[in-house]
Amino acid sequence: MNQIDNEIFNIKKIRIRVLEQVAAVTPFQDATMGPFPSFGISIITIEDEDGNVGEAPVYNTYTNILESCLFPILFHSHxxxxxxxxxxLYWSIRNEGFKGAASALLGQVDMALYDLAARRKNTPLYRYIGAERNEVKMYGSGGGTNYSLAELEREVQVFLDAGAECYKMKVGKDFGKKIDEDVSRVKFVQQLIxxxxKLAVDANQIWSCNDTFKFLDAVGEEGLCWLEEPLHSAAYEQIEKLCSKISVNVAYGESERTSKIFPTLVNCGVRHLQPVPTQIGGIKEWMDVRDLSKNQKIQFSSGGYSLYSTGLMTSADEEGMVEYLYSIMHGLEDYFLEYPTWKDGKFILSELEGFPVRINWDYCYKENKVIGExxxxRQHVQKYNPKVSM
Structure with missing residues (x-):
């Protein structure tokens, strides 16, 4: 049984605060999205009757799901x-679907409750979930398809200086139409490092099997640590076909909102699983994927809001890694009082109770960084009244 199972949460107040976006170190673009000149974060804060709080990143644009499904249950489960x-909570989102925003919101609320439970026990989250070490490997992430060679070189040097073992760059430039340029950029980075x-590449689902074969023929499979999302994440037959014909590890999982799809990915031949804690339907679901990876002896990593993910990843195998998308995550550190630090290619966690990240709310209010709240x-939220499914 998980320690949180017997916790009782008598919830008094919930708030969501939207923080002003911060400028990216380098405006960032991938195969199909961007460029992103800035990036932001919104935080859900859940408070119990005794004044204990728990926090986690949250989607701020789906409050209708929170108000109709999750909050009525939270407030009235005394x-x-x-x-x-x-x-x-889980079954309240059934009609919203387990593969979209509702599942992610459930996971974000779940994260905040884990944070609350660990904080009120005055214990770090990683210890609360049974981990013993306070460090986890970090891999560098970036290499936007819009980067110049000089920008690529500067970013690579950041991660070399940080002692990272692996760097992941974006490919699939211009909606997959410039494979020759992708190849040239990858070879440039290979020469740098x-x-x-090690080097991994991420195509963000834009290629076909033939595109992927063309790319791999040009760069060589042996030079890649893994190949991330080369095909559409729902094209399981094509993923299975591709995995059967290449030797480099294929990675998927960032687009998934439920742990129940990951065994299918493994059966398709995927050898690197990447559940995102803030996008999957709860910490136990994330743990299911962690354990699946361990049992199948395949690569495992998590990204998203990396500094939060570190608190969970310490419970994974020591080879597990946290993705750090430096270009758009680094600026958010201005909002934190405490957060994990880099050392020799690893994130080192403090003994801060709860998640290893703490927002500096005094700073955020003083500098007018809270742009929505x-x-x-409890008294304003009615009890849960499920919609009838037709």
Whole structure:
């Protein structure tokens, strides 16, 4: 049984605060999205009757799902153990679907409750979930398809200086139409890093099998640590076909919102799983994928809001890695009082209770960085009334 199962959360207040976006170190673009000149974060804060709080990143544009499904259950589950509350939360989103925003929101609320539980026990989240080490490998991420060679070189040097073992760059430029340029950029980075770092590439689902074969023929499979999302994430037959014909590890999982799809990915031949804690339907679901990776002896990593992910990744195998998308994540550190630090290619966590990240709210309010805020209290939220499914 997970420690949180017997926790009781008598919730008094919930708020969501939207923080002003920060400028990217380098405006960032991938195969199909961007460029992103800035990036932001919104935080859900859940407070119990005793004033204990838990926080996590949250989507701020789907409050209708929170208000109609999740909050009524949270506010009106007084003196009920979480092992009985979570199933109600889970099934409340059934009609919204388990593959979209509703599932991610469920996971974000779940993260905040884990944070609350660990904080009120005055224990770091990583210890609360049973991990013993306070460090996790970091891999560098970036290499936007819009980067100049000089920008690529500067970013690669950041991660070399940080002692990262691996660097992941974007390919699939211009909606997959410039494979020759992708090849040229990859070879440029391979020359930069030599044997000092491994290299992975991410096509963000834009290629076909033939495109992928063309790319791999040009760069060589042996020079890649993994190939991430080369095909559409729902094209399972094509993924299976591709995996059967190449030797480099293929990675998927960032687009998934439920752990239940990951065994299918493994059966398709995927050898690197990448669940994102803030986008999957709860920490236990993330743990299911972690354990699947361990049992199948395949690569495992997590990204998203990397500094939050570190608190979970310490419970994974020591070869597990946290993705750090430096260009758009680095600026957010201005909002934190505490966060994990880099050392020799690893994130080192402090003994801060709860998640290893703490927002500096005094700074955010003083500098007018809170650009949106909404508060819900128990007396204003009616009990859950499920919609009838036709």
């Amino acid at each position: 003196a009920v153990a979480y092992k009985d509350v979570y199933p109600k 030599g044997k000092k770092m 909404k508060v819900w209290e």
